[in-house]
Amino acid sequence: MGQIRLLSDVLASQVAAGEVVERPSSVVKELIENSIDAGALKITIEFQGGGARLIRVTDDGSGMDRSDALLSLERHATSKIRESADLATISTLGFRGEALPSIASVSRFHLATRRRKDEVGTLIEVHGGKIAEVKDSGEAAGTRIEVADLFFNVPARRKFLRGEQTEAAHMLQQIEILAVSHPEISFICRRDQREVLRLAAAGDLAVRLRDLHGEEFLRKLVPVPAFENQGVRVHGWIARPGEGRSDRTSQMTFVNGRIIRSPMLSLPLREACDGILAKGLHPPAVLFFEMDPAAVDCNVHPAKREVRFRDPGLIRSVALIAARSAWEAAAPSGTIVPGVGSDPLFPPIVNSWKPVSHAAQGEFPSPDARISETPHEIAASSLSSQTSIPSPLPLRYLGLLANRYLLFEDQESLMVLEIRGARERIFYEQFLKQLGKGELQSQQLLLPEVLTMSEADIAWIDAHSSLLRLAGLSAEPFGSGSLKIDAVPAEAAHLPILEVVVSLVDELRTLADAPTLDHRGREVLASSVARLAAAGARQPAGEEAARLLLAQLLACDLPYATPKGRPTMTQLSPGELQRRFTA
Ligand code: ADP
Ligand code: MG
Secondary structure, X not given: OOOOEEOOHHHXXXXXXXXXXXOHHHHHHHHHHHHHHOOOOEEEXXXXXXXXXXEEEEEOOOOOOHHHHHHOOOOOEEOOOOOHHHHHHOOOOOOXXXXXXXXXXXXXEEEEEEOOOOOOEEEEEEEOOEEEEEEEEOOOOEEEEEEEOOOOOOHHHHHOOOOHHHHHHHHHHHHHHHHXXXXXXXXXXXEOOEEEEEEOOOXXXXXXXHHHHHHHHHHOEEEEEEEEEOOEEEEEEEEOOOOOEOOOOOEEEEEOOEEOOOHHHHHHHHHXXXXXXXXXXXXXXXXXXXXXXXXXXXXXXXXXXXXXXXXXXXXXXXXXXHHHHHHHHHOOOXXXXXXXXXXXXXXXXXXXXXXXXXXXXXXXXXXXXXXXXXXXXXXXXXXXXXXXXXXXXXXXXEEEEOOOXXXXXXXXXXXXXXXXXXXXXXXXXXXXXXXXXXXXXXXXXXXXXXXXXXXXXXXXXXXXXXXXXXXXXXXXEOOOOEEEEEEXXXXXXXXXXXXXXXXXXXXXXXXXXXXXXXXXXXXXXXXXXXXXXXXXXXXXXXXXXXXXXXXXXXXXXXXXXXXXXXXXXXXXXXXXXXXXXOO
């Protein structure tokens, strides 16, 4: 007995009808999803002419008997849901039962299918929605669907197709998304008879990502340790701190196995990068969110690309924790994880003065505990000049370049540290920690300084004097157009006072109208004062000071970028040098 039932009229209207077929890539998506839903272990995709001339998807999934094969071409015929209550608990990729009939109505369509246990399979030909032929066929077990001459009978739609290259690019991107979401399935793709993709079934996502994008790409990512909070689970990979792209195409977020591009998911990832990635950049990531299907409504968009979350706040916190815990686990303060040495941003220094964090050892504290604690825990002592560094780094110090860079050499490569950026990062983490406990240190001026400023600035400063005091700046209005300064942040005491005040105020103003000392406020405060402090600091004199700075930087939670996202270190590998010496 077959598996497919007609939806009732009520349910049929509950399943909002929509345009499923926009372009060849939407066809390939529906066909591959059906193959996945049918339990396929191997899916072969062939296409020609950007997919408009031909798309052929062959799978080794369950196959269909003849009555199901015929039924699958009826609108609202699906084997995946029966009653409206099922809509709340959808676990398959398809459920609308409208893809095959929609596709068949705008193409020359062939469906060949056989269940493993049947001796004979079925071949159905449909032209522009009309069944032209149904006959026996001796197909391999599984299903093969061919969609030729897409939109041949709807010239208006065909006109809207872009050039072959563009459509092909969309096709390949779609195939890639599905391949990433199912590493356990083997994918082969031939474009115009040429094989463009061959992915062996992979035990895990990392292997799939490597097979798709190469070793190099994988090295830019760190694993997100799997965890769960109130029924929302997440796992995957995310870019190392400081790695970013200006577009979001390298960010793939899946919800219950389905690709979802939603600000609900991308914004928290960007938020997690505040302070380590320049504005306008996004961290590449492949993240899988898993939750009770009832917690997410995926029947919002006809192509199922958008969703509505029942608890957006929970999703945000899980996404934030995912990113931050991945970084903590991957680069526990000061310890460079072996195996990432060839990454230009992650020099191959293995030092041992801090234990590998609990997260890296598989044990994971409760997510709640994590979100409240900032990721910027740093031993306050690591900053003072008395710090003793237990073990010397296995690096040779080469010297100071242009009064701005420290050069180090390990066995293979040249490592360049930018002094000011490094200091910004070090001060930032220290200040953030101090602000968590109280105020930053301030230095009392022997004689108060009176500055001339605009009334608007003075009014703003007056309104936010308690915030400024936390940063170590004590200021009050002093007659018209004047501001009296009694104390400045200790670390910025050797800079011109006007510069300190103006740059602090300018930066704090980039916050909301009324900045408060929430976590974000503290970050901005710490980052402003850190920039001042770094600008005012003296150059490290000699090898010992240079090594100390490097050690302090590596002891930071996120050593490789400034709070504003500029790199603090870079590495020239022999490969990089060789490229430069090649004609
Ligand atoms: P939906 O996926 O929303 O159920 P479709 O129109 O995509 O609707 O497919 C209709 C039905 O045809 C599916 O429910 C499934 O039972 C069957 N089907 C489609 N493609 C395949 C396939 N590759 N292998 C086995 N069954 C399939
Ligand atoms: Mg489907």
